[in-house]
Amino acid sequence: MRDEIKFVAATGALGFGVHAGGLQEAMTHKPHFIGADAGTTDAGPYSLGGGEPAFPREMVKHDLALILRAGRQAGIPVIVGSAGTAGGDSHVDWTLEIAREVASEHGLTLRTAVIYCEQDKNYLKGLLHENRIAPLSPAPHVDEGVIDRSSRIVGMMGVEPLQRALEAGADFVLAGRCSDSALYAALPILSGLPEGLAWHAGKVSECGTMATESMGKGVLFSTIRADHAVIRAFGEDLRCTPQSVAAHSLYENTDPYLHKESSGTLDLSRSTFEAVDDVSVRIKGSTLIPSDTYTVKLEGAELVGYQSVIIGGIRDPFIIRRLDAWLAGVRQRIEAAVDQVFGSRLPKDRYHLNFHIYGRDAVMGSLEPNSGTIANEVGLVVEATAPTQEMATKIAILCRQPLLHHPVEEWKGAITTFACLHNPAHIERGPVYRFTFNHVALPHNREEMFRTKFIDIGGSKSA
Amino acid sequence: MKLSKLANLIRSKNAGPFSLTFDIMFPNEENYLRVKKSGVLNASMFAKLYKCPPDKVRFFECDNARAFKFSIPRIIFQGDLGDADLHGGQQFVPLTEIEIP
Numbered sequence: 001m002r003d004e005i006k007f008v009a010a011t012g013a014l015g016f017g018v019h020a021g022g023l024q025e026a027m028t029h030k031p032h033f034i035g036a037d038a039g040t041t042d043a044g045p046y047s048l049g050g051g052e053p054a055f056p057r058e059m060v061k062h063d064l065a066l067i068l069r070a071g072r073q074a075g076i077p078v079i080v081g082s083a084g085t086a087g088g089d090s091h092v093d094w095t096l097e098i099a100r101e102v103a104s105e106h107g108l109t110l111r112t113a114v115i116y117c118e119q120d121k122n123y124l125k126g127l128l129h130e131n132r133i134a135p136l137s138p139a140p141h142v143d144e145g146v147i148d149r150s151s152r153i154v155g156m157m158g159v160e161p162l163q164r165a166l167e168a169g170a171d172f173v174l175a176g177r178c179s180d181s182a183l184y185a186a187l188p189i190l191s192g193l194p195e196g197l198a199w200h201a202g203k204v205s206e207c208g209t210m211a212t213e214s215m216g217k218g219v220l221f222s223t224i225r226a227d228h229a230v231i232r233a234f235g236e237d238l239r240c241t242p243q244s245v246a247a248h249s250l251y252e253n254t255d256p257y258l259h260k261e262s263s264g265t266l267d268l269s270r271s272t273f274e275a276v277d278d279v280s281v282r283i284k285g286s287t288l289i290p291s292d293t294y295t296v297k298l299e300g301a302e303l304v305g306y307q308s309v310i311i312g313g314i315r316d317p318f319i320i321r322r323l324d325a326w327l328a329g330v331r332q333r334i335e336a337a338v339d340q341v342f343g344s345r346l347p348k349d350r351y352h353l354n355f356h357i358y359g360r361d362a363v364m365g366s367l368e369p370n371s372g373t374i375a376n377e378v379g380l381v382v383e384a385t386a387p388t389q390e391m392a393t394k395i396a397i398l399c400r401q402p403l404l405h406h407p408v409e410e411w412k413g414a415i416t417t418f419a420c421l422h423n424p425a426h427i428e429r430g431p432v433y434r435f436t437f438n439h440v441a442l443p444h445n446r447e448e449m450f451r452t453k454f455i456d457i458g459g460s461k462s463a
Numbered sequence: 464m465k466l467s468k469l470a471n472l473i474r475s476k477n478a479g480p481f482s483l484t485f486d487i488m489f490p491n492e493e494n495y496l497r498v499k500k501s502g503v504l505n506a507s508m509f510a511k512l513y514k515c516p517p518d519k520v521r522f523f524e525c526d527n528a529r530a531f532k533f534s535i536p537r538i539i540f541q542g543d544l545g546d547a548d549l550h551g552g553q554q555f556v557p558l559t560e561i562e563i564p
Binding site for chain 1: 476480481484486488512514521523525527528529530532534537538539540541542543544545547548549554557
């Protein structure tokens with residue numbers, strides 16, 4: 001067992017901007033590795049479904065260059081998890097390509113472990129038949145059709161594949177979808193330090209400086225020892241306080257105390273937080289309750305269809321007063337027009353019309369407690385979603401006349417009822433996706449869902 | 464007094480694509496304990512406010528973080544057709560009006 005493992009959490013989101021000054025200062029405290037999380041579901045299902053990252057390439061390159069150079073200079077590994085936002089194979093390869101550029105431009109030679117976690121559909125169907133796919137709560141329905149329709153399904157890795165890569169001497173571990181905390185817990189646990197403290201420090205580190213009081217620019221720095229962990233930050237006037245660190249375990253979690261991971265459940269219900277000095281916090285008492293069954297969380301996304309939208313506003317108080325009835329009339333006329341144009345090629349259950357009424361209840365929908373308030377004006381966003389872009393756009397175009405001229409009884413004669421924001425009035429939005437899994441897989445062993453390849457990048461060209 | 468006057472942060476956010484979570488935080492122990500002792504915040508109150516079955520509401524009193532937390536399933540999953548708050552960040556406002564004796 002090592003006495004301690006120190007690490008830098010360089011950013012909560014690779015491509016958001018690593019703070020160079022904070023990183024430089026942290027490096028003088030001799031960390032054993034640098035970690036950076038590059039992914040999230042918070043950006044929505046598009047990234048996973050469409051295979052595209054949610055951060056600009058230039059920024060990801062900027063951040064990768066900073067951490068890979070710092071890691072090489074100190075001779076310590078760099079671990080990047082959930083590459084390219086969603087951590088699918090194409091997201092990993094996209095990030096690998098950027099890393100190759102960084103390595104060759106900066107003359108770095110990196111023994112790189114690339115860990116893929118996209119899942120074979122037949123393998124998943126096999127697990128489904130063996131009852132090895134279990135729902136979390138709440139979960140959408142999953143069957144073979146959902147597996148087939150999903151454009152991409154990833155398995156979220158825990159510490160094990162990262163640890164194999166580190167044991168094999170990787171300078172750079174580039175992982176697909178990965179538990180944010182695992183990214184930081186892998187090496188401390190491999191070094192024999194307590195699992196609960198390692199996972200907890202990882203949990204605190206996953207969003208970078210979000211665990212500080214001011215959440216300003218900088219990096220988070222953790223030290224894991226046999227009976228405690230110390231969290232602090234380096235950067236622009238950053239302080240970790242017992243409350244800021246304790247509060248971070250609430251962020252984006254349904255349960256502030258119990259956090260499910262592949263190999264067990266992190267239990268923070270008996271954790272204590274105490275100030276070491278003005279800027280550092282000591283954590284004790286966090287434990288990992290080992291789980292009998294090893295689980296891998298699944299994430300998938302399927303194509304819902306293609307979308308076009310129309311945006312505009314209504315100012316006429318006669319319409320606003322009876323907006324629902326008026327919109328029901330508009331919808332009827334749109335549906336009749338769609339039926340006339342497409343007939344049996346596009347029955348009503350194959351396309352969707354959504355009206356979002358800004359100024360009334362668009363943001364909270366059915367949860368809005370004040371939806372009865374009559375607004376001065378309302379903004380209307382009409383979404384048309386259909387099996388092809390051409391169909392969606394035609395529906396959006398067909399929306400315009402009913403929106404413009406649907407009558408209201410107080411006015412006699414021809415009226416124009418809708419203020420279009422744009423010309424043409426519609427905007428093509430392209431493909432839209434939905435998340436398909438809130439489930440865990442129960443693999444036959446801890447390895448079968450992940451594939452690691454070792455490659456050397458950089459080096460020869462720039463030597 | 465309104466909860467928004469006692470708290471220094473009331474927020475909502477996705478907790479993954481399928482759940483929403485709400486955090487209420489305080490600048491000091493005194494305000495936190497005042498709200499805690501009032502007993503006004505609880506799962507059934509939240510269920511009414513957010514039109515949700517009470518058994519779907521998870522409620523936590525987090526003393527070391529000086530915070531209360533509620534979590535509920537999303538009615539429309541993140542990014543699915545009809546969802547108009549991709550990150551879930553604008554769902555907290557009804558909490559701000561809660562009266563604390």
